[in-house]
Amino acid sequence: MHKFETICVVGLGYIGLPTAAVFAKSGVQVIGVDTNEKAVRTINSGKAHIVEVDLDGLLQGVVANGSLKAQTTPTEADAFIIAVPTPFKDGFSPDLSYVEAATRSIAPYVRNGNLIVLESTVPPGATDKMVAWLEEERPDLKGMCGRSYHAAHCPERVLPGRVLIELVQNDRIIGGITEECADRAEALYEIFVKGNCYRTNARTAEMAKLSENAFRDVNIAFANELSLIADKLDIDVWELISLANKHPRVNILQPGPGVGGHCIAVDPWFIVDAAPEQARLIRTSREVNDNKPAVVIEKVKRATNRFKEPTVACFGLAFKADIDDLRSSPALEITKRLAEELDCNLIAVEPNIDELPASLSDKGITLTTTEDAMETADILVLLVDHKPFKRIAPVKLAEKVVIDTRGIWR
Ligand code: SAJ
Numbered sequence: 001m002h003k004f005e006t007i008c009v010v011g012l013g014y015i016g017l018p019t020a021a022v023f024a025k026s027g028v029q030v031i032g033v034d035t036n037e038k039a040v041r042t043i044n045s046g047k048a049h050i051v052e053v054d055l056d057g058l059l060q061g062v063v064a065n066g067s068l069k070a071q072t073t074p075t076e077a078d079a080f081i082i083a084v085p086t087p088f089k090d091g092f093s094p095d096l097s098y099v100e101a102a103t104r105s106i107a108p109y110v111r112n113g114n115l116i117v118l119e120s121t122v123p124p125g126a127t128d129k130m131v132a133w134l135e136e137e138r139p140d141l142k143g144m145c146g147r148s149y150h151a152a153h154c155p156e157r158v159l160p161g162r163v164l165i166e167l168v169q170n171d172r173i174i175g176g177i178t179e180e181c182a183d184r185a186e187a188l189y190e191i192f193v194k195g196n197c198y199r200t201n202a203r204t205a206e207m208a209k210l211s212e213n214a215f216r217d218v219n220i221a222f223a224n225e226l227s228l229i230a231d232k233l234d235i236d237v238w239e240l241i242s243l244a245n246k247h248p249r250v251n252i253l254q255p256g257p258g259v260g261g262h263c264i265a266v267d268p269w270f271i272v273d274a275a276p277e278q279a280r281l282i283r284t285s286r287e288v289n290d291n292k293p294a295v296v297i298e299k300v301k302r303a304t305n306r307f308k309e310p311t312v313a314c315f316g317l318a319f320k321a322d323i324d325d326l327r328s329s330p331a332l333e334i335t336k337r338l339a340e341e342l343d344c345n346l347i348a349v350e351p352n353i354d355e356l357p358a359s360l361s362d363k364g365i366t367l368t369t370t371e372d373a374m375e376t377a378d379i380l381v382l383l384v385d386h387k388p389f390k391r392i393a394p395v396k397l398a399e400k401v402v403i404d405t406r407g408i409w410r
Helices: 016-025 037-044 055-064 097-109 126-137 163-169 179-189 202-233 237-244 267-274 280-304 330-341 370-376 394-398
Strands: 006-010 029-033 068-071 079-082 115-118 150-153 172-176 197-201 311-315 345-349 366-368 379-382 401-404
Touching: 006 016, 006 097, 016 029, 016 055, 016 068, 016 079, 016 163, 037 055, 037 068, 055 068, 055 163, 079 097, 097 115, 097 126, 115 126, 115 179, 126 150, 126 202, 150 179, 150 202, 172 179, 172 202, 179 197, 197 202, 202 237, 202 267, 202 280, 267 280, 280 330, 280 379, 280 401, 311 330, 311 370, 330 345, 345 370, 366 370
Parallel strands: 006 029, 006 079, 029 068, 079 115, 115 150, 172 197, 311 345, 311 379, 345 366, 379 401
Antiparallel strands: 150 172
């Protein structure tokens, strides 16, 4: 069977860049492609333009020995991997424009025997669309998928902060357009994946990835709904959940200020869009989780009524613990809306960043240290369970009004 000597990875973001680096480390010649020229320059200087544990060190090595090179346009290769964003448009319908642009951009370079893998999280049927876009650009390939070239959907399922470990260790779903496509894709991932490769068709693979994230979203929504019920009934939700979880078959997740990130808060909408009448629980869960920031804001507003000119400190801005990623973060949204809706001094503590995003600094919010916030704030709003916040002494917290959305300061 034909070997993969060169791979072209299109999209060098949170998934594409680590994937490119891991292939390069495994002895494959990798060309990484991104339209962002600044990112390309940074990568070619041996550094990552995103933060991920151990990625800088890995990149430095594979760029220095020439096995990974970034550029702004695709080139010929034995396999192409598309790992571009799939956000949603207004009305929560999936936006496949990046996948379409990436597919059309590689079309001129596809040769006999090539494999094209779609790794981006996509709605059911998107891999078929990718094939159609490719064949539109290349009429000579019409109807040849599974014969003169191969296509598959192999979704990633790595957790930010553990990407380099999980890329290698996790099991992988291989969704071929045909059996032969699945054979080729499995051979590609066997280069570095130590987990099992499970083969299926492309549509099931697409839906499997969406179902994993929808499962988590529904379960977080259950915990978030319990937190509302517990508030109403004057019960400590964290004690409640920890007791319920003593049951051998119960494992309730943790409530919080809402669900953030670019996966769990997005992917369930792709299922709702594909089957709106059937996906009732999935839609309601999204609504429950998206409503949580408003609940937190109301609580803070009520607390400020007790003061004349209170100083409110928001602890954490990232979308989850111990990362620097502020994208689609409920903590960021809450802090921003508090600045817009409250008449108070607002300060923010986020140990993982050096500078506030303009959307917050423009509103007069200042970034400060935990110590300063503990000294100056009247109201503490805990939004992210970062490790340093867990170390704050309970006696210090006892002097303040505390709104703890993560249950670490109980
Ligand atoms: N969250 C809670 N309560 C919990 C768990 C999480 O409120 O008990 C919140 C977090 O604070 C965060 C959001 O949910 O705001 C999402 O965080 P996460 O750690 O659950 O997930 P992500 O978005 O970092 O990564 C997920 C993972 N999917 C699953 O665990 C099913 C990861 O494996 C996927 O690869 C990733 O989405 C992706 O790229 O799709």
